[in-house]
Amino acid sequence: MERIKPRTLSGFMELLPEPQSQMDAVLDVLKSTYALFGFTNIDTPVLEASEVLLAKGGGETEKQIYRFEKGDTDLAMRFDLTVPLAKYVAMNYGSLAFPFRRCQIGKVWRGERAQRGRFREFYQADVDIIGDGSLDASNEAEVVAIICETFRRLGLTRFQVRMNNRRLLNGLFQWLGLGEKSGSVLTAIDKLDKIGREKVEAILTDEVGMDAEKAKQLMDIVSAENPDAMLDTLLGKCEALDLGIQELRKVTSLLPAFGVPDDKWRLDLTIARGLDYYTGTVYETTLLDYPEVGSVCSGGRYDDLAGYYTDRKLPGVGVSIGVSRLFFILQDQGLLRSEAVKAPCDALIVPMGDVLPAAAKAATVLRNAGIRAQIYMEQKKVKAKFAYADKLHIPYAVIIGEDEMAAGTVSLKNLLDGTQETLTAEAAAEAIRGGLKKTDTPVQEKERT
C-alpha cells in the first residue's frame, strides 16, 4: 500500500492526551463559570451561507475567511461567534426571552499568517447579554465580574481588566474639536500599547494632520498615570464628554458590589477596540506578567447587534476569550500544573491468570460507583501492565488473581504510595473514592509572583 505521511496542518492545535486533559479542564471551567452567571449555551453551525456570514461585510477578516462552493452553495466557515449570534437572535427573536444571555464555546477559523502561538482554528468562549430595544448599563459592570470570576476559577491571579468608554472618547474628541479626524485619531491611539507614545504622536501630527500641541494634549490625557484624576479635571468642559465620564463612572461604581476586587481592573483611556460596533464600555484583559501577549479577553457594549439582518434594535454587551491562545501561553510558560493532568481512569483493573469474568464484574461495580475504571485485558507480563498504569499516571490498581476470584475479593493497590489491601470490589470503590477526594487539584496554574 502506498503510504501518506500523516501530519496536522500548521496553525491547527492538536494535543497529546495529557495536555488535552488540561485543555478540557480549562473548557470545563469556562462552561461552568458562564453557567453560574445564568448564560444559556447555544451551538450554531460551523458552516453558513457566505451571504449570511458576510452580511456585515468588509474588514481585515474577510480575506482570512475559509470560503468555498459546494454544488451551487457559497459557503463559509464561521470566523467568530458574534455574527452567528446576530443571525440566531434575528432569526429566533420571537422565541427568545430578553435580556437573552447566551454563551457559546466553540472553534472558529481564520486563515491568518501562521505564527508561533497564533492559530487558524481556535476556540473562542463568548458571553453576551442582548436586550430587546434597550439594555441597562449595569450589565456592563457585571461583565467585569464574569471575566474576573472566570480567570480566578482558571487559577489565574496576575491579570487585570482594562476598561474605557467609547462615549467618553467621542466626547473627548468633540471637546478637542477633532471633527472628521476622530476616526483616524481613534485608530492611532488604539495602537499606543503596541508602538508607544512617540510613534502615535507622529501619526497624529504627520498622518492625521493634528496640530502638534493638540496631539500632545490628547496624549497627555489618554496616557495619564491616574486616568481617574485626569477625568476630574475634564468635567464641565463639554456636555458630551461629561456624559461619557458619567456613564463610565456609573459602570465602575458598581464593580465593588459585583465583587470585583480593586486590583483586578483599571481605567485605560487608550482602549478603543476598533472603529465600528462598540458604543459604550470596552474591555481588554492583560496577563500582567505577559503584557506582550496583548488582550486575552476583550469586548464591549454595542447598540446594534444585528442591523444587517433586522430592523429591531438589539443592544448588547459581551466579551470573548481567545481560549486556544490563552492555553498556548499557559502551556508555553509552564503555568499549567502538571498535577492537574487527569489520568484517563482512576483505577486499572489487572487480571492475573484466567479471571477475566471476575475482572469484568469488578469493573462494573467500580463504574456503577462512579469510578472511572479500565481493565488491562492484554496477555502481557505483570511488569508491562504496571508500566502502563505508570505511564498514564493511573492512581490505583485493582489486582485480581485466582485467589481473589475464589474469595470474591480484589487487591487494591495505591500506586502512589505502594500500599495494598484485600477487600471487596464495593469496598475498593469506596476506598478509591475517598482517596481521589484527597488528591483533588482544582487549580490550573502555579503563579509566578
Added chain:
Amino acid sequence: MERIKPRTLSGFMELLPEPQSQMDAVLDVLKSTYALFGFTNIDTPVLEASEVLLAKGGGETEKQIYRFEKGDTDLAMRFDLTVPLAKYVAMNYGSLAFPFRRCQIGKVWRGERAQRGRFREFYQADVDIIGDGSLDASNEAEVVAIICETFRRLGLTRFQVRMNNRRLLNGLFQWLGLGEKSGSVLTAIDKLDKIGREKVEAILTDEVGMDAEKAKQLMDIVSAENPDAMLDTLLGKCEALDLGIQELRKVTSLLPAFGVPDDKWRLDLTIARGLDYYTGTVYETTLLDYPEVGSVCSGGRYDDLAGYYTDRKLPGVGVSIGVSRLFFILQDQGLLRSEAVKAPCDALIVPMGDVLPAAAKAATVLRNAGIRAQIYMEQKKVKAKFAYADKLHIPYAVIIGEDEMAAGTVSLKNLLDGTQETLTAEAAAEAIRGGLKKTDTPVQEKERT
C-alpha cells in the same frame, strides 16, 4: 442599511435554547459514560490536508466531502472521526500508551442529499481501543457493555445491540464455496434489513450468479430465527467456519460478566458493515420501536487502523454513535422529557427599586455557593420580571426591595409552589440547593414500552 435575510442552511442543526439544553444533556451523558470506561478524550482539527484525510481514498464518502483550496493548500473537513484517529495514532505512536483508549465527540461534515432527519453537519461520538500489534478479543465484549451503559444512562431501554463476526461470515462463504463471489454476496446480505429476503435472494441468483439452491441455503442460515442453534448445526463442517463460530462465542460468552443483560443483545448473521475494514465482531444498534431508523450505534473490530499512514499493525475495536440523528429521533418522537429541560439559571434575582448593589452582592453569594444566578437588571414592571422567569422556567426568584436591603435579607420565592420566605442570601443559597436536589430529573426519556 441593506438587510440580508438571516437563515441557517438546510441539513445544519441549530436548536433553540430549550432543546439545546436537552442536546447538551445528551452530550454530557456520552462524555461521562465514556470517561467511566477509561477513555481519554482527543480533539483533532476540523480541517486537514485533503491528501491526509483522503489517504484511504475512494468510496461513497469522497463525493460528499467538503473540500476546497485556500492559498496553495488543498483542504478538507473531516467526514468521520476514524480517519483523524488513524492519523493521530500513526503520528503520535511513540507518545501513546497502548492499548490506547480514546473517545472523541465532535461534529463531522458530509454533503449528503438533504433529507428530513439527515444532517450535513452532525455530531459523532466515538470510542475506540487500539492495540499495538495485537488486541485481545475480550475488548470486543466490553464494547457491548459500553453501548448498553451509554444508552441506559441516556434513559433508553428499548434498544438492542445486534452482533455478528466477519470471520464467521468468511468461514461460511468458504464452506459454501463462494470463492470470488464472497464480496458481492456480503454486500447483498448486508441489505436484508432494508429490502427483504426475496429481493436479496434475487440479487444472489440473478446478479451474483449463485446457484438457486445454494442461495436459499445461505438465506436460511443467515436469517435463521435462532442463529445460535443454527451455528450449532454448522460446527465441524469447515475449519474456517469453526474458528469464526468460536471467536464469536468467545466474545458473547463474556457479555454477562460485563453486565450486559441478555435482552440487550442478539446474534444477527446478516450484519456485515461493508466490504473492507472490519475483520472480527461487528455491531449495529437498533431502537426496537423505530427499526426503520436503522442503526444508531455501529462499529466493529478491525485489524489495521492506519495502514495508509504507517507499517505498524494497529488493530482495534470501536463504535460510533450518530448523535445528531439519535437526538432528532428522540425529539421527533417526543421521547425527550420536557422536565429535563434545564432553565438557564436556578435563581432570578429581582431588584425592586434602587437596590442594585444589594442584588449584585446576593448574586455573588449565590454563585459562590454554586447556584446559577442571574440578576434582572432592566427597568421593567414587576409583572415583566416574573414573566421572564416564567418563560425560562426559572425555579426561584430572589426578591430584594429597600426593606430587604436595609435588613440585609432577601425574599426567596419558590416559583413552582408560590411559597415565599425572608432570609439571608446565604440561607437562600442553602434553601435553593436543597430544593434543586429534590426536583433533579436525570432521565432523558419517557419510554413507550
